[in-house]
Amino acid sequence: MSSRQVDTSGFGAYAGPVLRNEAGAFTFEIADHHLNGADRLHGGMMMTLAAIVLGAVARETAAEKTPGATVRPLSLNCDFVSAGEKGDTVEGRADVTRATRTVLFISGELRVGSRMLMTATGVYAISGAEKA
Amino acid sequence: MRQPLPSPVNVEPPQGWKPSDLHDPFEAYVGPLFEREENGERIFGFIADERHADETGAVHEGMLMTFADAFLGGAAHRGAGERSCVTLSLQASFLTEARAGDFIECRTRIDRTTRAIIFVSGRFSVGDEDVMTATSLWKVLGER
Numbered sequence: 001m002s003s004r005q006v007d008t009s010g011f012g013a014y015a016g017p018v019l020r021n022e023a024g025a026f027t028f029e030i031a032d033h034h035l036n037g038a039d040r041l042h043g044g045m046m047m048t049l050a051a052i053v054l055g056a057v058a059r060e061t062a063a064e065k066t067p068g069a070t071v072r073p074l075s076l077n078c079d080f081v082s083a084g085e086k087g088d089t090v091e092g093r094a095d096v097t098r099a100t101r102t103v104l105f106i107s108g109e110l111r112v113g114s115r116m117l118m119t120a121t122g123v124y125a126i127s128g129a130e131k132a
Numbered sequence: 133m134r135q136p137l138p139s140p141v142n143v144e145p146p147q148g149w150k151p152s153d154l155h156d157p158f159e160a161y162v163g164p165l166f167e168r169e170e171n172g173e174r175i176f177g178f179i180a181d182e183r184h185a186d187e188t189g190a191v192h193e194g195m196l197m198t199f200a201d202a203f204l205g206g207a208a209h210r211g212a213g214e215r216s217c218v219t220l221s222l223q224a225s226f227l228t229e230a231r232a233g234d235f236i237e238c239r240t241r242i243d244r245t246t247r248a249i250i251f252v253s254g255r256f257s258v259g260d261e262d263v264m265t266a267t268s269l270w271k272v273l274g275e276r
Contacts, residue, residue: 009186010182010183010184010186010187011183011186011191011194012186012192014184032157033157033161034161035156035157036156036157036158042157042159042201043218044158044197044198047194047198048197051192052194075223075225076223076224077221078222078223080218080219080221
């Protein structure tokens with residue numbers, strides 16, 4: 001299955017790359033520079049992954065509703081369920097819990113195989129939607 | 133004492149600030165990060181550059197949360213009597229955008245300390261304007 005890079009500019013690319021396959025799943029390989037002092041995936045990188053995954057789903061949901069609409073994060077909540085190790089492939093997914101005209105509620109998770117690393121929820125404001 | 137890790141770019145600290153000693157590879161990778169003391173309180177900061185921004189020039193929320201994890205974690209560590217802590221949960225509210233070129237400061241507060249759990253919040257500002265607030269929960273390793 002072919003994959004393409006998401007969030008390709010700025011911090012998303014600098015911290016990534018994060019890939020997305022044709023089935024919509026996000027993947028990320030943990031390298032040396034993503035670690036903390038205990039050789040585990042850094043919490044900041046884990047939240048960055050959650051922000052990229054939830055943000056990508058929020059953006060595409062807004063654009064499907066209103067062509068040209070963009071999103072801005074209002075809140076992100078991340079729970080650290082277990083640790084990631086160097087060499088692990090992290091898989092991410094996210095779903096829309098509710099979409100109103102102006103706000104999106106997104107829920108997602110990061111896993112390594114069957115092991116849950118993080119659960120996350122985000123609230124996003126849709127801009128450009130008022131013209132809809 | 134371990135040597136602090138170098139950051140990939142050289143940035144002069146603002147007047148009165150010094151570089152933080154970073155021992156986590158990911159913090160060094162996004163750094164340098166800075167700190168200073170003000171009336172016994174430790175304040176942290178970083179200068180946002182193109183590495184930290186998204187395609188619109190706004191600082192990426194992942195970078196802001198990485199900065200939060202680094203220094204709310206530092207506050208938890210000090211609150212736990214220098215014992216190791218791990219992040220259990222972190223919630224961030226994004227009040228307004230920070231932009232590449234902004235100097236972003238972080239002030240932390242210990243909200244409550246129990247034997248095993250530390251509650252830490254943080255306020256992140258650019259000049260006089262708050263850009264993010266965060267609340268977090270930390271587990272003190274080895275305590276129950």
